[in-house]
Amino acid sequence: MITRVDTDVEKDEMSGSTRGAALGLTGLVKRYEDSVAVDDVSLEIPAGEFVTLLGPSGSGKTTTLNMIAGFTQADEGQIQLDGKAIDRVPAHKRNIGVVFQHYALFPHMTVEDNVAFPLKRRRMAKAERATRIDEVLDLVRMKDFVKRYPRQLSGGQQQRVALARALVFNPRLLLMDEPLGALDKKLREWLQLEFKRIHQELGITFVYVTHDQEEALVLSDRIAVFNHGKIEQVGTATELYERPETLFVAEFVGESNCFKGRYRRDGDLGIIASEQFELRGPAAHGGDDPNAVLVVRPERVNIRRDGISPSNGANILQGTVKQVIYLGSARKTEVVLSDGRELVVRESASVGTGPAAGQPVEVFWAPDDSVLLTGGASVGPDLDQLANEVK
Amino acid sequence: MNGLKARRPRTGAAGVLLRIFGGVMVIWLLAPILVVIPLSFTGKQSFEFPPTTWSTEWYHQLFTAPEWVEALTHSVVIALLVVVLAGVLGTACAIGLDRGVLPGKAVVRGLVLSPIIVPVVIVAVGVYLVFLPWRLAGHELGFVLAHTALAIPFVVISVSTSLAGFDRRLEQAAASLGASPWSTFLRVTLPAIGPGIFAGAVLAFITSFDEVVTALFLSTPTMKTLPVQMFQTINNVDPTIAAASTLVLAGTAAIMLLVLIFNRNVRSGS
Ligand SMILES: Nc1ncnc2c1ncn2[C@@H]1O[C@H](COP(=O)(O)OP(=O)(O)O)[C@@H](O)[C@H]1O
Ligand SMILES: [Mg+2]
Numbered sequence: 133m134i135t136r137v138d139t140d141v142e143k144d145e146m147s148g149s150t151r152g153a154a155l156g157l158t159g160l161v162k163r164y165e166d167s168v169a170v171d172d173v174s175l176e177i178p179a180g181e182f183v184t185l186l187g188p189s190g191s192g193k194t195t196t197l198n199m200i201a202g203f204t205q206a207d208e209g210q211i212q213l214d215g216k217a218i219d220r221v222p223a224h225k226r227n228i229g230v231v232f233q234h235y236a237l238f239p240h241m242t243v244e245d246n247v248a249f250p251l252k253r254r255r256m257a258k259a260e261r262a263t264r265i266d267e268v269l270d271l272v273r274m275k276d277f278v279k280r281y282p283r284q285l286s287g288g289q290q291q292r293v294a295l296a297r298a299l300v301f302n303p304r305l306l307l308m309d310e311p312l313g314a315l316d317k318k319l320r321e322w323l324q325l326e327f328k329r330i331h332q333e334l335g336i337t338f339v340y341v342t343h344d345q346e347e348a349l350v351l352s353d354r355i356a357v358f359n360h361g362k363i364e365q366v367g368t369a370t371e372l373y374e375r376p377e378t379l380f381v382a383e384f385v386g387e388s389n390c391f392k393g394r395y396r397r398d399g400d401l402g403i404i405a406s407e408q409f410e411l412r413g414p415a416a417h418g419g420d421d422p423n424a425v426l427v428v429r430p431e432r433v434n435i436r437r438d439g440i441s442p443s444n445g446a447n448i449l450q451g452t453v454k455q456v457i458y459l460g461s462a463r464k465t466e467v468v469l470s471d472g473r474e475l476v477v478r479e480s481a482s483v484g485t486g487p488a489a490g491q492p493v494e495v496f497w498a499p500d501d502s503v504l505l506t507g508g509a510s511v512g513p514d515l516d517q518l519a520n521e522v523k
Numbered sequence: 524m525n526g527l528k529a530r531r532p533r534t535g536a537a538g539v540l541l542r543i544f545g546g547v548m549v550i551w552l553l554a555p556i557l558v559v560i561p562l563s564f565t566g567k568q569s570f571e572f573p574p575t576t577w578s579t580e581w582y583h584q585l586f587t588a589p590e591w592v593e594a595l596t597h598s599v600v601i602a603l604l605v606v607v608l609a610g611v612l613g614t615a616c617a618i619g620l621d622r623g624v625l626p627g628k629a630v631v632r633g634l635v636l637s638p639i640i641v642p643v644v645i646v647a648v649g650v651y652l653v654f655l656p657w658r659l660a661g662h663e664l665g666f667v668l669a670h671t672a673l674a675i676p677f678v679v680i681s682v683s684t685s686l687a688g689f690d691r692r693l694e695q696a697a698a699s700l701g702a703s704p705w706s707t708f709l710r711v712t713l714p715a716i717g718p719g720i721f722a723g724a725v726l727a728f729i730t731s732f733d734e735v736v737t738a739l740f741l742s743t744p745t746m747k748t749l750p751v752q753m754f755q756t757i758n759n760v761d762p763t764i765a766a767a768s769t770l771v772l773a774g775t776a777a778i779m780l781l782v783l784i785f786n787r788n789v790r791s792g793s
Contacts (some may be wrong), residue, residue, distance in 0.1 A: 203695045223698035224707075230699035236692045240714045249710075250700035301701065 135316040152337035153214045153304035155200065161208035161230035162195050162361075169195040171361035174211070177354075179304075182338040184348040187358030188384070192343040196358075197307050200339065202226050213305065224253075229306040230299030233313045235290040237282040243269070243293050244278040268300040268308050269293075271330060288319045292326070299334070309341045314401035322516050324350050346383050349373075352397035373429070379505055382427040389433065389475045395424030395506050402504045411447045413504040430478035432501035435465060435486060435493050442496035451475065453491050467495055556772065563765035570760060581686070591763060593745075594752035595770075598732055601663060601748060605670045605731040610724045612671070613678025614716075621686040646673070647737040654741065661743035669741060670731035677730060678723030685719025718786065725782055729775065735792045753774040 155177040162170040170192040177183050185193045198204040200211055202223030211218050218226055226327050237246050244265060251261045253457045269275045272292040283292055291311055296305060308327075312320040328351060342348055348355045349369040357364045357372065357380070369385075376382035379390065393406035395416060402415040404426045413426050428447075434440055442448055451467040454474070458464075458481065465477045465486055477495060479486065487493050558572060566576025585591045619625075620632050638646060650669045651660060659665030693715065698705040713720075735750040742751045749771070753764050 198695075201695070201699055203698070223695070224701050224703050226699075227701070228699060230696065230698060232692055234690070234692065236690065236696035238693060238697075238711055238714075249702070253701035253706065298698065438667070 134169045139508060149305055151302075151335055154179045154212075155305060155337060155339065156210075156212035156215070157196070157200070158210045160196065160199060160211070161207045162192075162199060162204060163207050163230065168361050170199070170206075173363055175356055175360070175363060175366065177337060177339065179214075180335050180337055182328075182340065182351060182353045184340045184342060184352040184355045185358055186345060186348040186355050186385070187236070188343055191358040192361035193343075193358050194309055195361075197230075197309050197339065197341055200305075201228055201230050201307055227301070227303050229301070229303035231291070231294050231298050231308040233310040235282070235287075237290055237294055237297070237488060239282055241281075242278065242506040243274065243280050243282070243285070246282070246293060247297045247300050252298065254301060264300060267518060268296045271333070272296045272326070274439045287315050288323060291315070291323065295327075295330070299330075303336065305337045305339065307339050307341075309349070310343070311340075312342075312344075312347065320347070327351060349385070355385075357384060358405055359384075374503075376503060377505070379425050379427070382425075382503070382505070387430050387478075388427050389430065391424070391426045391428075391473075393424060395504065401499055402506075405503060408469075408473075409449065411502070412445065412499040413447075413502040416504040416506040418507040424504060424506040426502050426504050428497055428502040430464065430476040431462075432478045433475065433495050433497045435467075435477055435479070435495055437484070437487070440483075443498065446492060446496045446498050447502070448496040449475070450492070450494055453487050453489050453493055455489050456486060465493075467493060469495075542716035559765045559768040559772070562630035562762060563769045565762050565765070568760060568762065570765075571770075581762045584761075584763040584773075585766045585770065587745070588763070590752060591749075591767065594747050594749045595767070597663065597747065598749040601666045601670060602728045602731040604667045605674050606724045606728050608667065608671045609674035609678050609727040610720060613723055614682050614720050615676045616675065617679045617682035621683065632679075635679055638673050639676045643734075643736040647740045650737055651740040655727070660741050661746045663746065665741050666731075666738060666746075666748065669737045670734055671727075673734060673737070674727035674730040678720070680727065682716055682719045682722035689715050721785060722782065725778055728778070732771070732774075734793060771781070 155175075157173055157175045157177075160173040161168070173192070173196055175183075185196060187193055195204060199206045200331050202218070202221065205338050206219065213226075213228075238249065241249070247268060248261055251264060256264070266275070266279075269278065272295050273295060275286060276288065277293070278372070282293070285293065295311075311327075312323055315323065322332060327338075327340075340348075340351060352369065354366060354368055355372055356366045359380050362449055365372060365381045367375075372381055372385045376385065376388075382388045382390065390403060391406070391409065391411055393404040393409070393411075395402055395404050396405075397415055398412070400415060401412045404411050404413065404424050411426050416424065420473060434442075436442065449469050451469040454466040454468050456463060456465050456482045461481055463479050463481050463483075463486060465479070467475045467477060475495060561573055562570065563581055564577050564579065565571070565574035565581070565689045566578040567574070585595070616635055620628055620635075625631075632658055646669075650665075650672075654660045654662075654665045654669070659668065689712070693711050694707050697711045698704070702710065727792075733750065734748075735754055738748045739754065742748065747755070749767060753767055
């Protein structure tokens with residue numbers, strides 16, 4: 133079963149040609165005694181893509197990853213690697229690299245022995261092994277630490293060794309479960325860039341799990357948003373941000389202003405109305421819906437002033453500035469609308485000085501800059517659950 | 524044994540008091556034990572204390588008189604076999620209790636640990652009555668089996684503690700890296716719980732080497748262990764018993780020292 137790794141293939145890989153495997157998940161279900169951890173998850177990941185599974189804690193990301201790695205058996209569904217079903221292949225024969233949140237380095241082995249572990253299991257010759265370990269520790273910039281034990285390394289260093297160990301046997305798919313979860317912000321941001329670089333250098337498929345939406349936006353080619361064991365939406369960062377298909381996605385990915393009301397169609401446009409407002413947006417897919425939501429991103433909303441005024445058909449609301457927050461290059465203005473609802477406006481700091489706290493303002497946005505969600509898509513995230521996640 | 528940690532000495536009045544108290548306790552506990560050391564070097568065949576004349580005759584006796592040599596050999600062989608048997612079974616049992624999915628695990632755990640609670644005399648009577656018809660009484664195997672039952676709880680407790688602190692994700696990591704379940708056990712799990720197994724093995728050795736109650740029941744004139752031999756010669760005013768005690772004492776101290784050094788090395792990872 134254990135095959136010797138071909139050196140020529142290795143060189144090919146290290147030179148950065150595309151060597152990822154395509155991963156297909158079809159109708160995956162995993163039940164525990166009293167809950168469904170993963171509920172009919174299907175996802176096609178082309179070779180070489182960097183896909184992130186994003187969602188709050190308990191949404192089934194780890195369980196999905198564990199099924200791909202072979203640590204957990206799915207109750208239903210199929211997993212395919214390059215078109216071949218691997219459901220019956222035990223974890224140790226899948227050839228899939230896995231990186232864990234808490235590194236999972238073998239504490240009784242040095243860095244070198246940890247990285248050599250998968251190569252020894254594959255009976256690679258000693259000289260070849262040394263070269264390979266050298267290469268991969270170079271890749272993660274940990275060459276100077278070969279003789280150290282894991283506890284003699286910082287968290288960030290340990291995670292880089294863990295990454296080297298997961299890559300050294302040339303897997304065509306790498307799974308990472310919240311690998312930066314235990315590290316501080318600075319280190320996290322730096323390692324994110326390292327992951328991106330390594331992904332580009334190796335060209336293999338990455339499936340990355342996080343509950344941090346910013347991390348997902350920075351890293352991924354595509355993001356699958358998980359909620360209650362289901363995938364809510366799959367798309368690029370831009371797609372999720374500009375065209376969220378559910379309220380959960382709108383609120384979980386980036387900031388958003390949401391208006392709940394009755395939906396009805398009006399020609400090319402849709403109208404959402406309540407006692408306090410009537411707003412227009414692009415027509416939704418379904419018919420009339422009493423429980424619809426209009427979502428508009430903070431940077432799509434403008435504050436009326438000299439030179440910035442609404443064009444015909446814009447949504448216009450009145451309010452008072454609650455506070456202004458400067459975020460370096462951007463400025464966030466929180467507005468209390470006349471009905472007491474709050475709305476956030478995000479502007480580039482270069483757009484003159486804005487109104488100060490306490491001033492009355494008129495906010496507006498074009499209908500096309502918002503999204504209308506109807507037909508069950510308007511169920512928001514579980515706020516208790518989110519409170520645990522969004523720090 | 525995993526709990527032994529070097530603490531920084533305390534200072535101040537409380538520290539002084541603590542040291543005095545500790546010193547008194549040590550003397551109180553050790554004095555009766557240490558009496559045997561001078562006694563073993565006495566020159567006369569008597570238990571006069573302190574001895575007035577000196578010799579190493581009793582050590583000579585211990586290592587040449589057939590009944591002592593045989594008893595000592597039996598004890599060592601039996602204890603070593605118990606270490607192997609209780610070590611393997613106890614470790615397997617602890618792993619099964621940690622990972623197994625069988626129902627009634629609590630019952631199994633209770634049964635396995637029961638020899639610690641049940642009075643040894645009762646165990647001894649039971650073992651004797653069963654082993655007699657099986658011709659295991661007076662047989663080395665009988666001692667090994669009985670002592671293994673008594674020693675297994677110590678191994679199970681010690682290994683269970685190690686397993687509780689073991690991160691199962693290390694096994695998932697090993698699997699993802701291409702290690703079969705058996706290879707994972709040998710190369711990842713075993714090294715991690717090794718100190719626990721080692722501590723359990725030491726306790727198993729001492730349990731067997733030190734055991735006198737079941738051994739008394741199972742022994743015959745030609746098949747006895749060192750504690751039985753000591754027990755049966757106590758009335759003969761034979762200072763060889765003091766030499767044997769001193770030997771056991773030195774052996775135990777050496778083992779404990781070994782454990783300490785081993786644990787220190789495990790901690791510093793060298
Ligand atoms: N071994 C298990 N036994 C029972 N329930 C589990 C087990 N593993 C996960 N779950 C449940 O499945 C759900 C999904 O868990 P998980 O996949 O770990 O979520 P995430 O990684 O997104 O935080 C949770 O509700 C969790 O409690
Ligand atoms: Mg998780």
